[in-house]
Amino acid sequence: MDDQLWSTPEMRQARASGDVGAIVRLTRQARRLTLAQLGALCGYSASQVSRYERGVAPLTDVVVLRRFADALQIPPHLLGLAPAPGPAGGAAGTAAAGGVTVARGGGREGGDDPVRRRQLLANLAVTAAAAVGPCLPAPVTVQPVDTGELLVGRLRDTMLGLHPQPPAPLPVDRLRALLTTALSDFHACRYGRLADVLPRLLAHAHATTADDRDDREAAAVLAQTYILATRMLIKLDDPQLGWMAADRARLLASAADQPLTAAEAARNLAILARRAGWYDQAASLVLSAADTIGLRADDPAHTAERGLLLMSAAYTLAKQGDRSGMRELTDDAAAIAGRLGAARGGTLLRDHGGGFSAAAVALHRISAEYSAGDPGAAIAAGRSIHPGSLPTVERRARYHTDMARAFAQWGRREECLRALLAAERAAPEETHARPAVRDLVSGLLLSGRTSPPLRGLAARCGIT
Template identity: 60%
Template sequence: MRRRKLLANLAATAAAAVGAPILPTGKTPSENVAAGEALVARVRDAMLGLHSDVTVPSAVVLHTDLARAFTDFHACAYGSLAVRLPRLICAAHARAGGAGDDGLLVHSYLLATRMLIKLDEQQLGWMAADRARQAAEAAGRPLLVAEAARQLAVLARKADWHEQALSIALAAADHPDLRGGEPALAAQRGLLVQSAAYTVARTGDAAGMRELTGEATAIAKELGPAAVLRNHGGGFSPTTVQLHLVSAENSAGDPSAALAAAKAVAPGSLPSTERRARYYTDVATAFARWNRRDDCIRALLAAEHHAPEETHARPAVKSLVSGLLVSGRTTTELRGLAARVGVIA
């Protein structure tokens, strides 16, 4: 009943509205920015089928490569991922349709979608997510179908299609295929409910967001402290739900609540470098909205320390730095950060 009310509220709203530190990668900042650009360009070309004479290794080699691609993503190693992920997409297409589909094409496109969303490449993201959905449905993989739905919901939210985003996420969470005692199925439901909570936050409904987050928290507590589905949405656990709450409180317009939520997260307990970078970027966003410039810069520098390739390439970080440059005094630290992310001070 509450979910139907949330959807009804959204429908009504829509109608009414008719000195640089040493970087651990050993790369220069400009190389990190270029790695993000190369990743997008190579994934695009792979998706468009522009590579000829694709060599298709054995299934064992391909799945080893997929595991390494996930490792690259979790480590925010864009340069390595720019080589590995397009190669996987090409090889997966070349062998698609064979007997015993092992989900390689679906996993490759789901990973590509997450990467493209992070780099704000919405057009390619839609393409990748829809291909993932079709491949998952053809392979009869309910868990992967649900994850593709979650990615589509994220893209719909980013397009400000809030009613559609909420409908996609909640319909997928309530699908009978995700019912059962398997931890992975419960974790996927939790990820979908989290996505719905974030969408509700974007509409300004903080109470609805917290209610849905509470639902996700209850699922996570039943599963225990270990992260489940690490390769789907960064893992699902009580800690990752709390991390998601930081973003959601920011989106709902309450930076003080976002910072309070962040205090309950120990960054070292997060399951990957990518999640830790997300934490510090979300904290920086909250400080920026609260006009705490120095704290914002410190949080961005922490994100950069953990994940320089991601921090230098992400449009969200560039936007934060640009805002700092035009909204107040500039410092040596801020000018150095701006140079490293490719923003002119």
């Protein structure tokens, strides 16, 4: 099989051009691994693997290249690597895991490393070209902007304080206006605009709180901004930044005496803990938050937040395979939504986890049921929802994506594709940016016959 893989036209083209990201991607697809599976083998998130494959993040570090070579059984020379010396001068020690070879250890290669040499020559060529100045026009390939990558990169720079010029403090009413704009862009899945507004808001809110550390209103806005940043980082599969944002939100909300925001920060921390496989800790986070004194007030918003926390705990039980426990907690949340709906109507806490209502609980059932391993129940739950009853574009896109996941789990490829195309029609920027959607599309490409609509969706999602 490998001899055929290394000689396919696509692989020959990638090798000839030195596109190591394409070599990794083509090999991963041939091994029938998802981005998440390869990331788990190498110690990276799915989105980071995607960035390496697409050339968004440079694949020049020897340690990174060695991990991919070992995990995918790629001959080292195809990635510009020299054979790694083992204990007796042979190949580096490896351990098999699920039929895929995983490195036991790795370090930087010494001596005349070909990858480092190639990168040095490339840097020298760029420097020389800049020094000489323009001469003959060179062909320029313009890559489409990945709004997800752009947003994550700008949030990272802002959270690390890497500003081209120091941001200025703003009045709190101006900060709140910017937060309203950012939330509106989030709910409408306008992520290109959000990539501009959200980091700018974060920088100005930090400057304002630094200017007056006792300004609780500014601290509350900053906490809410970090909540929104966490939601985007969870969507875009950057858990490291997500942890940082969620923890900052929790500390700020506690200092500003904002129990609803503190509870939402705890819910986001639980999501990140659950994704890391820390199920007991995830359940403890949300159940402890639901029992806090601050959420015991006889207030519909506080009651709705308890409902959201119960839904999160239910999802954690689903990931543990506890269907009965998941359904019991979900029924409790549905009963809360029913009582609140009879009294108030509409959706409460729209800016917290997508809002709380009977429709929100029904949407939660889809993902909870397929996570518990029952795609039939997930699809049945989904068919009880009219997408138009969901309050925002972002929630409607979530509905179609969750249905696609359930159909994929059930082996219904055509229904999965139709659901993904519906998600794209509802929210193209969301669909194209999310690593979870790219994983689904990659799975469809590898699992059977392709079609023009599927190939078109793959191209629009940056999967080639």
